[in-house]
Structure formats: structure tokens, C-alpha cells
Amino acid sequence: LAKTTQPISMDSYEGQEVNITCSHNNIATNDYITWYQQFPSQGPRFIIQGYKTKVKNEVASLFIPADRKSSTLSLPRVSLSDTAVYYCLEGNSGYALNFGKGTSLLVTP
Amino acid sequence: DAMVIQNPRYQVTQFGKPVTLSCSQTLNHNVMYWYQQKSSQAPKLLFHYYDKDFNNEADTPDNFQSRRPNTSFCFLDIRSPGLGDAAMYLCATSRDSSMEQFFGPGTRLTVL
Numbered sequence: 001l002a003k004t005t006q007p008i009s010m011d012s013y014e015g016q017e018v019n020i021t022c023s024h025n026n027i028a029t030n031d032y033i034t035w036y037q038q039f040p041s042q043g044p045r046f047i048i049q050g051y052k053t054k055v056k057n058e059v060a061s062l063f064i065p066a067d068r069k070s071s072t073l074s075l076p077r078v079s080l081s082d083t084a085v086y087y088c089l090e091g092n093s094g095y096a097l098n099f100g101k102g103t104s105l106l107v108t109p
Numbered sequence: 110d111a112m113v114i115q116n117p118r119y120q121v122t123q124f125g126k127p128v129t130l131s132c133s134q135t136l137n138h139n140v141m142y143w144y145q146q147k148s149s150q151a152p153k154l155l156f157h158y159y160d161k162d163f164n165n166e167a168d169t170p171d172n173f174q175s176r177r178p179n180t181s182f183c184f185l186d187i188r189s190p191g192l193g194d195a196a197m198y199l200c201a202t203s204r205d206s207s208m209e210q211f212f213g214p215g216t217r218l219t220v221l
Binding site for chain 2: 032034041042043044045046049087089091092093094095096097099100101102
């Protein structure tokens with residue numbers, strides 16, 4: 001069973017900032033939060049990973065508060081091509097990636 | 110560009126007829142994974158290789174086998190495909206146990 005909980009789906013308009021929250025109430029001390037993006041008929045793609053506070057790269061930002069019980073993936077100014085499933089994963093080893101159900105993001109004009 | 114390649118992209122087989130899917134990588138990663146993803150579901154890990162060491166997930170059916178003849182190549186063998194094995198099969202690689210895995214485009218398997 002996935003250790004994380006996230007919304008099943010979200011809708012957004014082009015140009016908006018999208019924030020996808022993920023709940024991980026029982027996160028272990030050694031665990032990280034990792035996000036993947038998957039387009040239809042493609043393999044997942046690593047987006048970002050964090051442990052605490054804020055991490056930012058060219059694709060997204062990830063904020064994890066001090067209690068680490070939740071996290072928020074922020075996608076700035078989404079475009080139609082950001083329509084995808086976004087997976088939030090908790091863990092510290094790639095040997096046991098548990099993708100869970102993911103959030104299906106639909107971006108419309 | 111360094112990448113993970115899967116061949117073929119689409120594979121059709123008959124019920125019970127053995128099939129092999131292949132994966133190759135130019136990333137020189139020591140770990141390779143096989144995932145199964147059924148329609149509208151999340152990817153599910155079948156097994157992984159750490160170098161030549163094979164690690165099977167507890168609930169992976171015996172019908173699924175894998176071979177890794179060298180660092181670059183890994184194969185998924187389905188000995189007797191059933192209708193329930195129709196899915197997208199994803200190959201991924203990583204350096205050691207990193208949670209940053211690099212996925213191939215997948216092979217979509219149809220079982221008739």
C-alpha cells in the first residue's frame with residue numbers, strides 16, 4: 001500500500017500555478033519525498049526530491065514543512081503539455097518505489 | 110543522449126506463447142528494474158538487478174523471469190502469457206539505490 005495520499009485529479013487553466021499536495025503522516029526519519037511525472041504511454045520521469053523546507057529546479061518547486069507530514073509540489077505557469085499524472089512517493093530506496101494512485105492533472109486553454 | 114531504450118514498443122503475443130521484452134541503457138547504471146503498469150494503474154515493481162544480483166518482488170508471479178547478460182541489457186521473459194498479463198512493461202535504471210530512476214518508453218504487450 002502507498003504511504004502517501006494525494007488528490008485523484010486536478011484541473012487547471014493554462015498559465016496558472018498548480019499546487020499538488022501530498023499527505024504522508026507517518027513519514028520515517030530517513031525517508032525522502034520524491035515526485036514523478038508520467039505522460040500517457042510514456043514511462044515516469046523524475047521531477048524533484050526533497051527532505052525538508054524548499055527545493056526548486058527548472059521544472060517545479062517542492063515545499064516540505066518542518067513536521068514533514070505533508071508536501072506540496074508547485075508547477076509554475078502550467079501549459080497544456082503539463083497534463084500528466086503526478087506521483088508523490090515516500091521512501092529512501094529506489095528498490096521499493098511505491099507509486100500509489102497519483103494525481104491526474106488536466107490543463108485546459 | 111544517455112537513455113533507456115525498450116524494444117519493441119508494441120508486442121502482440123498469443124495466449125500461452127512465450128514472449129521476451131528487451132531493455133538497454135547507455136547510462137551505465139548498475140541497477141535495472143522491470144515494472145508492470147496496467148491501464149489506469151500505477152507502475153508495479155516486478156524485480157530488479159543490482160549488478161548481477163537478481164531481486165524478485167514477493168508477489169511477482171513465477172511466470173515472469175528476467176535475465177541481465179551484461180550491464181547494458183536486461184530482458185523480461187513471460188513464459189506463458191495470460192490475458193491478465195496485457196500491460197505496459199517499463200524498464201528503469203538507477204545508480205545504486207537512488208530514488209531517481211530513469212525510465213524507458215515502455216513496451217505495450219497485447220495478449221490475444
